[in-house]
Amino acid sequence: MKRSQFLTSLLAVPAALLFPSCNKTDSAGRKLTIAFMPKGKGNSYFIACEKGAREAVSELGVELLFDGPTNTDPAKQNEIVENWTTLGVDVIAVACENTEGISGALKKAQQKGIKVVTYDSDTTQDARSFFVNQATPQGIGEALMDEAARLCAEEGEFAIITATLTAANMNEWRKFIGSRLASKYPKMKLVDTKPCDDQKDKAQSEATNLISANPNLKCIMAICSPAVPGAAEAIKQAGKAGAVKLLGLGLPSENRAYLKEGVTQSVILWRVADLGYLAIQVANAVANKSLNPGDKTFKAGRLGELEIEGSSIILGKPFLFTKDNVDQFDF
Amino acid sequence: MSPQTRFIPKQLLRQEFLLLMVVLLEVGFFLCTAKNFGTSDNISNIIRHSAEIGLLTLAMMPVILTGGIDLSVGSLMGFCAVMFGVITHDWHVATPPAAALTLLAGLLAGAFNALLITALRLPPLIVTLGTYSLFRGLAEAITQGTKTYRSFDSDFINLGEIHWVGMPIQAWIFASAALFFYLLVHRTTFGRSFRAIGFSPEGTRYAGISVQKRTALPYLLTGITAALASLLFTARLHQARADAGMGYELYAVTAVVLGGTSIFGGTGTVHGTLAGITAIAVLSNGIGRVPAVFKAGVGGELAALLTGALLLIALTAPGIGNHLAKMFAKDSTNLEKLKPSVSQHAQKTPILPS
Numbered sequence: 039m040k041r042s043q044f045l046t047s048l049l050a051v052p053a054a055l056l057f058p059s060c061n062k063t064d065s066a067g068r069k070l071t072i073a074f075m076p077k078g079k080g081n082s083y084f085i086a087c088e089k090g091a092r093e094a095v096s097e098l099g100v101e102l103l104f105d106g107p108t109n110t111d112p113a114k115q116n117e118i119v120e121n122w123t124t125l126g127v128d129v130i131a132v133a134c135e136n137t138e139g140i141s142g143a144l145k146k147a148q149q150k151g152i153k154v155v156t157y158d159s160d161t162t163q164d165a166r167s168f169f170v171n172q173a174t175p176q177g178i179g180e181a182l183m184d185e186a187a188r189l190c191a192e193e194g195e196f197a198i199i200t201a202t203l204t205a206a207n208m209n210e211w212r213k214f215i216g217s218r219l220a221s222k223y224p225k226m227k228l229v230d231t232k233p234c235d236d237q238k239d240k241a242q243s244e245a246t247n248l249i250s251a252n253p254n255l256k257c258i259m260a261i262c263s264p265a266v267p268g269a270a271e272a273i274k275q276a277g278k279a280g281a282v283k284l285l286g287l288g289l290p291s292e293n294r295a296y297l298k299e300g301v302t303q304s305v306i307l308w309r310v311a312d313l314g315y316l317a318i319q320v321a322n323a324v325a326n327k328s329l330n331p332g333d334k335t336f337k338a339g340r341l342g343e344l345e346i347e348g349s350s351i352i353l354g355k356p357f358l359f360t361k362d363n364v365d366q367f368d369f
Numbered sequence: 370m371s372p373q374t375r376f377i378p379k380q381l382l383r384q385e386f387l388l389l390m391v392v393l394l395e396v397g398f399f400l401c402t403a404k405n406f407g408t409s410d411n412i413s414n415i416i417r418h419s420a421e422i423g424l425l426t427l428a429m430m431p432v433i434l435t436g437g438i439d440l441s442v443g444s445l446m447g448f449c450a451v452m453f454g455v456i457t458h459d460w461h462v463a464t465p466p467a468a469a470l471t472l473l474a475g476l477l478a479g480a481f482n483a484l485l486i487t488a489l490r491l492p493p494l495i496v497t498l499g500t501y502s503l504f505r506g507l508a509e510a511i512t513q514g515t516k517t518y519r520s521f522d523s524d525f526i527n528l529g530e531i532h533w534v535g536m537p538i539q540a541w542i543f544a545s546a547a548l549f550f551y552l553l554v555h556r557t558t559f560g561r562s563f564r565a566i567g568f569s570p571e572g573t574r575y576a577g578i579s580v581q582k583r584t585a586l587p588y589l590l591t592g593i594t595a596a597l598a599s600l601l602f603t604a605r606l607h608q609a610r611a612d613a614g615m616g617y618e619l620y621a622v623t624a625v626v627l628g629g630t631s632i633f634g635g636t637g638t639v640h641g642t643l644a645g646i647t648a649i650a651v652l653s654n655g656i657g658r659v660p661a662v663f664k665a666g667v668g669g670e671l672a673a674l675l676t677g678a679l680l681l682i683a684l685t686a687p688g689i690g691n692h693l694a695k696m697f698a699k700d701s702t703n704l705e706k707l708k709p710s711v712s713q714h715a716q717k718t719p720i721l722p723s
Contacts, residue, residue, distance in 0.1 A: 079666075105666035113606055113613075114669065117418050121657055121668075124411040125404055138519050139607040142530060 072321045073103040073122045074314075075132040077159070078110040082291060083310055084133070086369030087158070090314030091131075097339060098322050103127060112136035119143040123150055129321040131170075133158035141165035153324045157317035163349065167324050167331065170317045171350040172308040175207065179214025181306050181356040182287065183223070186259050189283040189303050193225040194256035197248045199269055199286075201236040201262035208261055211287075215259075229255065234265050241268025249276050260286030266305060270296035290359040290367045297361040305359040310369050316341060316353055384629040384687060388644040391679070392651060399655030406658050413537045417529075417605065419650035420539035421446070421598040421614070425621040426628075427543075427550045428594035430642045431587040433625050434554065436567040436634025437493035439591045441482060442598075442621060444504035446614025449475050449599035451508040454518025454609035464522040472596045478504060479592015483585035490581075493588075501618070508611035518609040529605035539601060546594070551639040559583060567634025624649050627680050649676050 074091050076084030088104055095102040103122065107114035112135045120143050122130055130147055134140045134156055144154045144165040157170035186196055198215070200208045212231070219226060229252050234241035245258055245268065258273070260266040266286035270293065273282050285304045286293075296302040319338040323329035329336055336344050336351055345352050359367065399406040425442045432439045452474045456467040478500070485496045531538050553560040562583050565573040574580050595614070603609045622632075628645025630637025652675055657668025 101664075103663055103666060105663065105668060108669060111615075112608070112610075113602070116606060117414075118668075120414050120418070121411075121654070124408060124414055125658060125663065136517075136606065136608055142526070142607060146530075 070100040070129070070322065070325055071103060071127045072100055072129045072131060072318060072325075073105070073127040074318065074321075075104075075106040075115065075118060075130070077106065077115075077133050077135045079106045079108055081110075082369045083289060086310040086367070087133075087314035087317070090311030090316075091318045092314075093311070094315045094318035094322075094339065098318070100318075100322055102318070107135075110135050112139050116140055116143045119147060123147040123152060126150075127152060129153040129155065129325045131155045131157055131317045131321045132161075134161045135159070137161055153321070155317065155321050155324055157313060157320075160350075167349065168320055168329070168346075169350045170313065170320050170353065171347075172310075172313050172353045173356050174347075174352060175210035176214045177352075177356055178287065178306070179211040180218050181358075182211065182259055182261065182285070183215045183218040185285050185304050185306060185358065186257050186283075187223045187226060189285060190226060190256045192223050195227050195229045195252060195254050196257035196259060197229050197252065197255060198231040199234050199241050199244055199248075199258060199260045199262070199265040200231060201265070202233045203231070205262075211261055234262065234268065236262055236264055238264040238268040238271075241265035242272045245269035245272035246276060249273065249278060249282060255282055257283040257285070260284065260288070263288035263292065266302065267292050267296060270301045274299070274301045289369060290364045291369055293359070294364050297359070297364050300361070303360070305364075306356050307359065308353055309357050309367075312341060313353055315339070316344070316351065320351055384683065385638065385641040385644060387686070388627070388629065388641065388648055388683065392644060392648050395648065395651045395655060399651065399658065402660075403655045403658035404660060404663070406655055409535075411654070411658070413532070415650050415654045416540045416543070417537050418654070419646065420537075420543050421602050421605075422617055422620045422624070423543050423646045423650070424546055424594050424598045424601075425591070425614075425617055426624040426642060426646050427546050427639070428587070428591040429618075429621040430550065430625050430628070430630055430637060430639060431554055431560070431563050432493070432591055433622070433630050433632060434563045434567050434634055434637050435584050435587055436570065437486065437584065437587070438497060438622065438632075439482065439493065439588060440497040440618045440622075441478075441500040441504055442591050442595045443614040443617035443619075444501045444508070445475060445478050445592060445595035446599040446602065446617060447508040447611050448478065448504040449596040450603050450609040450613040451511050451518070451611050453600060453603055455511060457521065458518050464525045468525075468600055471600060472593055475592045475594075475596025475599070476589060477592070479589045479595075480585075482592065483588035486588060487581040487585045505611070505615075508613075512611045516610075519607065521603065521607065521609075525604055526607055527604075528601065529607070542597070542601070546597075547639065547643055550590075550642075554639050559586070563587065564635060564637075567631075568636070620649070623676065623680055627683050629683075648679065652676060652679065 076087060078084060091102065105118055115135055116139065119130060119132065119140065123146055130152055137160065141162040144161055148154055154166040155168045155170060156166045158172060160169045190196065198212065200212065219228060230248060232244040232248065234244050241260065241264060248258065249255060249272065258269050260269045266288040269284055273279055273284055279299065279301045284302045285306065287306050289307065290305055293302050293305045297305065316338050320329060320336065323336065331349065334346055336346055338344050344354065405411055429439060429442065449471050453467060453471040456462045456470050457464060482497055482500055485491050486493050528538055533541055554563060562573065562578050565578065566580055566584060570580050599613055602613050624645040625642055626632050627648060629641035653672035656662055656672050656675060662668050662671055
């Protein structure tokens with residue numbers, strides 16, 4: 039009795055699978071189905087992305103599947119991609135948490151005839167047809183430097199707070215900040231660069247140190263997102279609001295209060311909703327074969343004609359959030 | 370018919386049977402409502418996605434059967450994944466010996482749990498709560514919480530993808546583990562004593578069984594199984610990171626308890642555990658393929674919710690059933706009706722062999 043039960047519990051699944059009566063394998067309806075995945079569903083950045091994606095979806099009349107891990111979880115991303123593959127969607131657009139790890143799952147999708155595009159963070163090149171890139175390192179670096187120069191009237195000392203001195207993307211940005219500084223702003227001087235380990239508290243203490251160690255400091259540039267509110271708190275507590283200008287790369291929502299108080303002058307980021315909008319436009323065009331490898335430009339709905347570098351489609355110049363426009367954005 | 374069969378509590382048989390019905394119901398329901406549920410690709414997905422948790426569940430079962438618990442398995446997966454990364458990338462050891470060393474690391478970690486629990490007689494809940502933080506903390510310390518080991522041997526990465534005789538390799542590994550634990554728990558005297566230990570450690574000791582020695586084995590097995598799961602996980606994700614297996618210990622405990630093993634130990638079967646794993650794996654895959662669910666993008670959330678509901682129903686149903694039976698029993702005529710069906714079964718079994 040025991041043994042037979044064991045066997046039946048083992049056999050249950052395959053046996054039930056033999057019931058052919060209602061085993062559905064038909065593909066989706068005629069509408070193109072685009073599956074769209076954020077790094078994490080709860081992240082306000084990706085909620086803004088989703089908003090843009092939904093706008094493009096209603097414009098194009100395609101079907102959207104929006105799903106992803108509740109919190110960033112690379113294993114869950116792979117799982118969802120593999121499940122979408124067997125569901126038989128037409129295109130998958132994904133912001134990859136794990137560049138290499140998701141490539142296997144994406145390649146399997148491609149083998150099944152599903153088109154793959156990535157946005158925000160790329161996978162390996164052979165696992166997708168296009169990458170929707172929010173900004174180039176050059177674009178970010180130059181935008182940061184130009185804005186710092188504008189705030190300081192192109193003259194005086196400034197300091198940088200970064201995440202770590204080894205972070206690849208930030209070092210790339212710093213390279214372009216440096217070259218812009220050397221070529222365009224001879225009267226400005228970078229006095230120090232401090233890491234904050236991507237922690238708000240540490241950014242605050244580093245900013246406090248920078249302010250007391252450099253009495254002539256005119257501007258702090260915070261290039262990782264936790265550093266912007268961290269440095270703002272330091273400037274506020276030192277009573278230097280306005281005297282030491284602050285700009286940085288971060289989410290407008292995290293900096294809204296400091297922008298309004300006049301502690302932080304500008305926050306630089308791309309329009310996140312546009313990133314989602316563009317990702318859907320690209321996904322749709324790849325599926326329709328109106329966008330093909332080798333194309334140099336892409337006409338993306340209301341965003342107009344965009345440049346393609348290799349297989350990356352560039353969203354455009356970074357956007358400047360100030361106290362005047364920050365209320366229009368909710369990410 | 371083996372003599373111990375008639376001593377299996379009826380209630381347990383009932384929960385396993387009910388669970389089997391639940392699995393069949395799920396499969397039938399999803400075949401009708403979920404998209405491409407019964408395709409071979411999807412069955413392969415179900416197996417691959419639940420293999421690691423499935424292995425942890427199998428190893429967790431004997432632990433809970435002895436009245437213990439091992440909350441450190443998920444953290445140990447993270448630690449072993451990182452160790453595998455260190456051994457292959459920093460020590461430049463070839464993959465097969467590195468995998469063997471990782472299994473050894475898992476075994477040692479399990480031995481550490483076992484030592485604290487059996488030699489120092491500390492409560493398993495507290496010990497493994499401690500190692501739950503300790504193992505994860507070690508993994509995070511080694512990687513400083515940021516380092517991810519990538520670029521593994523292509524043969525190793527293939528482990529996460531390849532099929533063997535039409536089934537993903539995980540299916541064969543899982544089936545072997547299931548067979549191993551089935552034989553251990555139900556077919557060896559050593560394993561059978563787990564149930565006795567869980568039922569009454571004192572009584573078992575008076576029966577002349579060395580309780581501490583036997584209690585140690587399940588913890589060694591969870592250790593090595595967590596290491597094995599971490600290797601499969603690393604192969605599937607092409608990366609080893611400190612956060613591997615985060616929260617898996619609770620999935621494993623859920624599947625064991627759903628499978629009819631008492632959380633207090635003493636009762637439970639491996640095949641019940643298998644049914645528990647299957648019920649959860651099928652549910653979480655299937656629900657995400659129901660059109661209304663995947664269109665709303667709430668598959669993961671709904672799967673967690675329904676798994677929780679299923680567990681609570683499974684735990685309360687026998688109690689409610691008994692309560693209802695008692696209520697009926699107050700009515701004497703119903704009592705008469707109930708009695709024969711109960712005693713019939715109890716009498717039948719001893720009669721059969723003669």
